[in-house]
Amino acid sequence: MNITLDDLNENQRQAVEWKDGRLLVLAGPGSGKTAVLTLRIARLVKNSPDDSFRILGLTFTVKAAKEMQVRIDGLLEEKTRRVKLCTFHSFCTDLLRQHGSHLGLHPDFSVITDDKDRASILKELDDNGEIDIDNPEDALKKIDVMFTHGIDADELPNYFESEQCVVLQSIFKGYLNKLTESNQLDFGSMLYFSRKLLETMPRISRQVKTVYRYICVDEFQDTNLAQYRLLKLIAEQESANLFVVADDDQVIFQWNGADPKRLDELKSDYHPIIIQLPENFRCPQAVVEIANKLIAHNSDRDISKVAGVAHSQTQGIVSLDVYDSFDAEIQGVVEKINPIPKNQRETCLIIARSNKLLSQVKVAFDGQGINAEIVSKHQDFSCPLVQTIYYCLKLANSPDSRSALNKLCSAVTQIN
Structure with missing residues (x-):
């Protein structure tokens, strides 16, 4: 069932009814931020039936984009072409399929998702004698750092010593040229080429800004610098209708370039009005209280930010158990799950730092007659x-x- 305006609290309603300008919604987990975001988009469409502008909603997973699309379709009672919900990479893919020819790309370019395939491009450059690359895997890591931080080859002298800089410049340029020649892109180069396209082709940049009059960004705290630089190219800093949902207490993608400082940059660049959604309607009070105590130790946290407030009536218990060995830990988990009725065990989730550890847990579960499944990344066709x-x-x-x-x-x- 879709949430309506009548179901919202005052802060949520203010965010939904926000019209033009820059707004930052600081929303904690379970605060109804997805409902706020989708209600706002649906409201913009309903209030402009005779307009043709589109609304761009950027998020970080295909699943999240699809869930938001379902909600908006329900709110509008029909599908609409005026709303585009996608990931940053999906937006870049569409942009480059339409205009990538200006950079030497054909519309039917393929996307490389396997690091082994990416490393083989560097190995091919080395085998052909085009560039001397001692360690393709190590070079690929440096290229990824450049991609996630939006660093161009000409900017490398600011980051590396002269001799190392010249080598990396050659590798980076050679890698990009090879991608273009083979009509392939990886995720990092999508952002790179999209930014180059918008920077060097003002006409295309103006077209994007004209088409997408309103831009909404979900989970902004997870953006890396390359994604933020791209956002700045499609959202004018002085006149953009930019609606950003974020929570600096949930920066979990630092391995991919996310940084708590990005919110500070957003505030400095766009000077947005700020609305906070501290209410948590999902987690039990025990969980919210522990989270607040942990977050309080974050010295970089905005002191004006309101602590989470639990509204869920669900009872919950948080426990910390210490074991002498991993085998003892597995046995402890078995003892916790065994009393749970079999028809309720699908609500149990076990998280570990590697699939190797999960495999050992599954072996123990199989021995105890506990059905379990290890969720793994979907692979290309196996036949x-x-x-x-x-x-x-x-x-x-x-x-x-x-x-x-x-x-x-x-x-x-x-x-x-």
Whole structure:
């Protein structure tokens, strides 16, 4: 059931009814931020039936974008082409398929998702004698740092010593050229080329700003510097209708370039009005209280930010157990799950720092008759015959891709 304006508290209602300008909504977990964001987008559409402008909603996962789309379709009682909900990378993909020809890309470029395929591009540059690369994996890590921080080759002297800088500049430029020649992109280069396109083609930048009159960003605290620089190119700092939802207490993607300082940059660049949503309607009071105590030790936290307030009536218990060994820990988990009725165990979630640890837990569970499933990343087609067809098509699309050729050969050899 969709939430309506009547279900909102005062702060939530203010955010939904916000019209023009820059607004930052500091929203903690379970605060109804998704409802606020979708209600605001639906309201903008309903209040402008004769307009043709579009609303761009940027988030960080395809799943989140789809869930928001379902909510908005329910609120508007129909699908609308005036709302585009997508990830940053999906937005960049569409932009480059339409205008990437200005950078030497064809609209049917393929996307590399495997680091082994990316490293093979560097190895190919080394094998061909084009660039001397001692360690492709290490070079790839440096390239990823450049991508996530939005660093161009010409800016490298600010970060590296002269000799190392020249080598990395050659590797970075060679990698980008190879991607363009083979009509392939990886996730980092999508952001890089999109930013270059908007910086060097003012006409396209103006078109994007004209089409997307309102821009909404969910989970802003997870943006890396490259994504933020891209956002600044499509949202004028003085006149943008920018609606940002964020929580600096939930920066969990620092490994991918996210930084608590990004919110400070946003406040400095856009001077947004700030509305806080401290209410938590999801978590039990015990969880919220412990979270508040932990967060209080964050010295970089905005002291004006209101602590979380629990509104959930669900009872909850937080316990900390210490074990002498991993085997003892597994046994402790088994003893906690065994009393739970089998038809309720699907609500149990076990999180570990690696799949190797989870595999050991599953073995123990199997021995105790506890059904469990390890959730893993979806892989490309597993059937060798289907893989052969798939990589044939990829190779046809990118004839110069050595990685596609190698995978095609590997798939063919597995056909019985």
